Amino acid sequence: MTFLKRKKNINMKRLVTLLTTLGMFLSLTACDEKTSEDSKSTKLTTSETQTEETTEPEEITELEEITEELVEPEYPKPVVDENAITFNDSNDLYTAYCTNEKNFENDESNCNLSIAEYKGEKQHKIEVLDKDESGNYKTPKITFDVDKLVGSENLSRVKGFSADITQVGVGEFICDDGIGRIVPGNLMGTFGSLVGEKCDEWYEPTGSANSYSTGEWSFEWVFLHVEGKWLLKSFVDGTEDAKLVFMRWGIPNQADIYLDNLTFYDADGKSIPIVYTPGSTPAE
Numbered sequence: 527m528t529f530l531k532r533k534k535n536i537n538m539k540r541l542v543t544l545l546t547t548l549g550m551f552l553s554l555t556a557c558d559e560k561t562s563e564d565s566k567s568t569k570l571t572t573s574e575t576q577t578e579e580t581t582e583p584e585e586i587t588e589l590e591e592i593t594e595e596l597v598e599p600e601y602p603k604p605v606v607d608e609n610a611i612t613f614n615d616s617n618d619l620y621t622a623y624c625t626n627e628k629n630f631e632n633d634e635s636n637c638n639l640s641i642a643e644y645k646g647e648k649q650h651k652i653e654v655l656d657k658d659e660s661g662n663y664k665t666p667k668i669t670f671d672v673d674k675l676v677g678s679e680n681l682s683r684v685k686g687f688s689a690d691i692t693q694v695g696v697g698e699f700i701c702d703d704g705i706g707r708i709v710p711g712n713l714m715g716t717f718g719s720l721v722g723e724k725c726d727e728w729y730e731p732t733g734s735a736n737s738y739s740t741g742e743w744s745f746e747w748v749f750l751h752v753e754g755k756w757l758l759k760s761f762v763d764g765t766e767d768a769k770l771v772f773m774r775w776g777i778p779n780q781a782d783i784y785l786d787n788l789t790f791y792d793a794d795g796k797s798i799p800i801v802y803t804p805g806s807t808p809a810e
Contacts, residue, residue, distance in 0.1 A: 598745050601645040604690060609797035610789040611675070614648045616804035617641045620788070621674050622650060623807075625667035625771065630656055633776070635664035640809045642784070644692060645747075649784040654774075662776045665715070666783065672719075672761060672768040676790055677801040681761035681768050684798060686791040687717075687731070688753045689772075691738070695746045697780025710748045710781045714739045715774035717752070721759045725767035729759040 606612060611620050624637040635656035642651040656664045673681055693713040698706040717735040721727050730736050731754030742748035761768045774783060790798040 610787045618804040621671040649786040652783040668772040686755040692784040699779035720769040
């Protein structure tokens with residue numbers, strides 16, 4: 527019995543020692559895992575903080591203003607027909623005169639007409655002189671005698687025409703931003719004609735010459751090529767007051783007008799020769 531008790535006591539001590547050792551081992555393992563998790567958590571937190579600091583947008587300290595430099599376009603050089611009135615050969619207005627109704631009391635303006643060079647080309651220059659009650663420049667009405675240009679016997683052949691119009695800014699135009707600029711502004715108007723057996727029927731040719739419209743607000747000039755056709759009414763052979771009338775609607779700013787390359791065409795689109803002799807209507 528004594529031996530059995532001693533052996534039992536020894537086994538109990540070994541069991542206690544084993545359980546104690548196992549408990550210490552488990553405790554150390556748990557501590558290591560917690561330390562590892564704490565370390566990972568610390569590293570993750572540090573990494574996130576560094577990422578947030580890295581991705582935070584930089585403050586903009588200076589604003590760079592980018593301005594696009596405007597480049598003036600090249601002035602057009604149209605193909606000129608051999609029968610076009612170019613105003614190059616003399617200082618002649620080719621029958622043109624400023625229409626005067628009631629001493630310019632209506633909407634039309636008195637004008638200075640001359641032959642002047644612009645962009646290397648001699649052209650028919652129109653200077654508008656009069657303003658209306660609101661301060662806008664009135665409408666110039668420049669008339670050409672078609673019967674004298676192509677010959678009264680050839681009037682019925684005239685079925686179309688073309689012309690080049692340039693408007694050049696002279697006076698300052700106050701834009702919407704309140705800044706004054708030397709620009710042509712709006713170029714709008716129409717062409718009309720007096721046709722029929724008595725040359726008393728008003729007719730506006732169809733095409734781009736009818737109610738033409740353009741404008742320019744950056745540079746000093748604007749160019750427009752227009753064409754017109756007589757479809758419903760036409761000139762009559764033998765008449766002497768057949769007219770072609772150029773008109774530009776009124777504008778608030780001062781701008782000169784240049785007409786060039788006036789050409790007349792028949793029904794087939796072929797140009798009609800000019801029979802007018804330069805020198806008959808000299809510019810002042």
